Amino acid sequence: MPLLPVGAWLTELTPQHDRFSMSLICDLPVGIGEAELLGTLAAVLDRHDVLRSRLVRGEGGCGWELEVSAPGSVPVAGLVRRVSCDGRWRSPGWRAVAARELDAALGGLDPAGGVMARFVWFDAGGGTAGRLLIVLHHFVVDGVSWRILLPDLAQAYARVREGRAAGLAGVGTSVRRWAHALVEEAGRRGSELGYWRGVLGESEPVLGRRGLDPVVDTMATVRTVRVVVPAGVTRALLTSVPAVFGGGVNDGLLAALGLSVARWRGRERVLVRLEGHGREEVVVPGADLSRTVGWFTSMFPVRLDVSGVDVDEAFAGGGAAGRVVKAVKEQLLAVPDRGVGFGLLRYLHPVAGGELARAAQPQIGFNYLGRFSASDMPEELRGLGWTQVGEFDEIEAGL
Structure with missing residues (x-):
């Protein structure tokens, strides 16, 4: 396969x-x-x-x-x-x-x-x-x-x-059947290429002090920061915030990420690589992946945009915070098929793959694993x- x-x-x-x-x-x-x-x-x-x-x-x-x-x-x-x-x-x-x-x-x-x-x-x-x-x-x-x-x-x-x-x-749909179906689907996704060109079209200045060096920047030099979030904050993030805005947990998390980058680096538009579960059965009509084991994760770029927002007001818990959550929610809803098409074009399409490989690459990866x-x-x-x-x-x- x-x-x-x-x-x-x-x-x-x-x-x-x-x-x-x-x-x-x-x-x-x-x-x-x-x-x-x-x-x-x-x-x-x-x-x-x-x-x-x-x-x-x-x-x-x-x-x-x-x-x-x-x-x-x-x-x-x-x-x-x-x-x-x-x-x-x-x-x-x-x-x-x-x-x-x-x-x-x-x-x-x-x-x-x-x-x-x-x-x-x-x-x-x-x-x-x-x-x-x-x-x-x-x-x-x-x-x-x-x-x-x-x-x-x-x-x-x-x-x-x-x-x-x-x-x-x-098992409903096997990994093998799903993999071959995605290859077929990639050939029908050419019209989506323009959307991803728009997401990746802006230049992406180096976010840190320098670009990554594969000789120096290996797993041996990775540092991990662990933060334990208070129960009240967790409860709001998982329940009340999604309920108020009619969205998901990612909306609040990514709004916070966009605001943090804006305050840290003064960048109101930042390219982020998102991960999703990738089991978008709508892409393959009749597919059933509820019992299928494998690595289905989808990866796709999103341009978080918090421009025009008063960052200080947002961090103080003012109305700007809510406006950012709403804006991020709408930005995520605009992604076609929850981003699964990007991977199809990037890795399974003979022409689009090369173009997307040469485009700007996200320097931040984001993944909410769920519970x-x-x-x-x-x-x-x-x-x-x-x-x-x-x-x-x-x-x-x-x-």
Whole structure:
């Protein structure tokens, strides 16, 4: 199958992408045995094709594709590392072990070799719930996919422990069908090119002190800033602000971003790369991606415009703040099909791709990941384990 646009973006960005992944750690059911764990993981890998894929060169050595092997072809036991531990999950020792095992699992990913997944079983003994670290290469997973995978793991385990077949629900539209449909759709998107020319047409001065240097500016030099937002602010952002303006969470977040850049750099119009879930089923009539695992993320540029706004008044909570939220909401609504067409033209269109590659590039990336909680697990599967451990985010950030 062709790589989806976001996968093509990654291969173009850097040839060193083996560790580019998503990871999650979850509590396991108390008393789960090795055979049950392996059976559960095998059932999920057999259901979701992309988890059995490998990265290959396209015909004639041009571009990249994913090649999927048959169900049952992945030796799951070779992907699981078992680590004995005492179950004291909040101890410094546990966090050090988890960080070390995460790093090792990342080093074991090999998309070209067909290793898109690694698992670390932290076995705390028969009387204590262990934990499972799940590391998946980004080629095969996105944020929405976890909402499919965790319930599937719980469902498969519930059946495997009773000696029954996993019986996981089928997949509506496969990644392969979706990928080929997007290639076809890209050929029909030529009329949209003018819109993206307009977004990228302005010059984009360097935002920081200098441009990026790929020799110096690597992951080893990245700094992470974490901010804990008060509950009241969070509640307003997620509920009352969207309700008042009839929009979404992104409207408030991007309004704040636009105002911050205006105050920081005096730039009232700034180019931002947005990420969306990319599962815009309207693009492929009849598509159903509700049960499809893969990396569907869409990336597209938006020109945030806060010109004519009194920035000081907005930061003071005056009426200017509301006007910016409304303006940003309208700017986002003007993006055709929530931006999915940009990736089609940039990475799947033989002519438009080159033009868009030469255009101005955003220097700021923005992504609101949404929320994942226990309520995302079907009620009948709660209590079986397989619940996400939120504190692991801190371990990932520390790496």
